[in-house]
Amino acid sequence: MTWLDLPADHPFGIHNLPYGVFSTHGTQRRVGVRVGDHVLDVAACAEQAGMESGAVWRAGSLNPFLAQGRAAWTAAREWLTEQLTNEAHRECVEAHLVPVAEVTMHLPIEVADYVDFYASEHHATNVGRMFRPDSEPLTPNWKHLPIGYHGRSGTVVVSGTDIVRPCGQRKPPTEPVPVFGPSARLDIEAELGFVIGGATTLGAPVALADAGEHLFGVVILNDWSARDLQAWEYVPLGPFLGKSFATSISPWVVTMDALGAARVPLPGQDPEPLPYLRGEPTADGASTASGLDISLEVEWNGTVVARPQFRDMYWSPAQMLAHMTVNGATLRDGDLFGSGTISGAEKDTRGSFLELSWSGAERVTLADGSQRTFLEDGDTVVLTAVAPGPDGSVIGLGECVGRVLPAR
Template sequence: MTWLDLPADHPFGLSNLPYGVFSTADSEPRVGIRIGDHVLDLAPCAEQAGMESYAVWQQTSLNPFLALGRPAWTAAREWLVEVLTNPARRDCVEPHLIPVDQVTMHLPIEVADYVDFYASEHHATNVGRLFRPDSEPLTPNWKHLPIGYHGRSGTVVASGTDIVRPSGQRKPPTEPVPVFGPSVRLDIEAELGFIVGGSTELGSPVSVANSDDHLFGVVLLNDWSARDLQAWEYVPLGPFLGKSFATTISPWVVTSDALRVARVPLPGQTDPTPLPYLRGEPTDDGASTAYGLDITYEVEWNGTVVSRPPYRSMYWSPAQMVAHMTINGATLRSGDLFGSGTISGPEKDERGSFLELSWGGQEDVTLDDGSTRTFLEDGDTVILRATAPGADGTRISLSECVGTIRPAVTRT
């Protein structure tokens, strides 16, 4: 129990303690944690407590802290719980607590590489039915490996950043040749983003069992998608301009330690059984190193919750994604970010993209104000939220991921 005046069921209580990068009106960005409705300025708190490593939290991103690795992350969490529960430590905490409404949040990491996966069987099946109605919805490789593509790390932006409608080539079905102009089928993808810490050497794969050593935490991720640009360009090399214009992530990084209670078995990978390098191994508590996560989302479109995608339905584990991403010897770097791919469940109101909710634009989505949508219009705001089980029966918040669509830039 913390000595702070904090309800036991607060979504940013002791069982959460997410990291972020913040600033105040008269200060530079630095690392803090969220506790209740306050941000704890970590560097001066740690310095006052006599910790020699306090300087790592004076930095403008989490990357230096990520580079310290799992033992340092675990030790830091244990120290935070101690200073927030021991009344004798109040003197090094209270002076450095800042109300959350007095801070500005920034991108929590300097993104090294960005990879986006395609790990939801329900999403992949829906997309297959939409785009390949006369074929099997899943491609032959889908259940053998976590499919992904490399995105553009330089266009990962912080929650609250406006999104300018992208322009590019698209080919309307009624036209013999492509045309250029703003996307008219602008979409979202509700995803979970995984933040990596600890570098690896070229040629050294990371196993499923060792993936947790590099999985620091998670953020909410919105992989904005221009479906009309994507449809014209993606054959044969996959997504490019239809995806690379913007990816939004939430400001608070919820650690893997905080989400340990939320681990659940995967839905089942028996037909086919994955190749040996993708198989999980039993853990001491009878679980598996290839695990799912019980995280529940809500997608809000202009104030209306239109979907509640369940992450626990995802087919591939984050540990399997790490193992596959490095099996060819590719390196990991602190600050790497990879997305889960769109989270969709089996029900219509669990679909994590507007492509699916509107079934390719054929079915209107009705909002609470009576307006209808199929894809995003200028001025629309989308908010992703999510919660997960925490320790002692609590629920923890993964905060919000917010973006508003602005008109395309006029080109002459």
């Protein structure tokens, strides 16, 4: 099917074609498409092929491409597939394939607004039990709307960026007043992030059925969390400094077009949501509110400590998008929303150390025999994810890596 010499199960095969922003040896940042163990320099390839779209590919972020909207995204994917499968283009394309070992990857988007949802019932239930032990774990609104809040766009960083342990206020239960210092409960949240394009105008909600016009693609997202800062600050207006020090995303944006075979029904919503959040059958037999069968792995200093499954999420990405705009809020090119921590019913599918250690009460043992509750300085967390592609192929989302540096 392609003249590229790739094993059928390569995570970056011909059915994937994720977009990122790369540079080589200090050259200008530009758009690349991952193919096997190479990055296609799209601008160079397009220009040699006589296309006039060079400026979009020479940009230092995907935002100009995101602005072009759904029809352009579809056309670009068709063009790329043609370039990589038709032997006639081989010579031209091969001239612009850069080995992945030679590139530096950058933040793929200029993040406009960043919203983080809370769409896993298991995660919300676990957190509710720990943070609010005297109440029902799920708040009364939880099954009626995908709860979300805005995060700090300016501290979204690309995978590989070191994470400095944040300082802040926390109030240990044994102390009468808060103390200041480095967070003692530094945690991760294993999530997926959804990248938006096709900006809208103020006052015009996006209907659930039209979410696909704006959902461009998916990244792996680590919503680093300082649980002690968060617990002290979050009532009544929500998380702030406990989250705003850093959010890491993987460099490759896997398009929704590459995830057609990964669509799955949601686990089930009861009560049925209000009409604007209700999925309807699509022409191809799926639903406008499909889930995604994406499997994550959480690696802590090299030991896989959890395998969160995105198919366990209660709310779908399209539902989150429809909810986010139902009040007329605009979408901008480069908006990003996180799913919230992905946790399932089983302990080994929990996507945060808060849950894996049950708020520090249980230890997680790593391969070297060391034990952990929360993150220690020098620890490295690697999140990876894969999804089923067409014809038994695999769609890889790559990895999202971060290492913890001591507080300054």
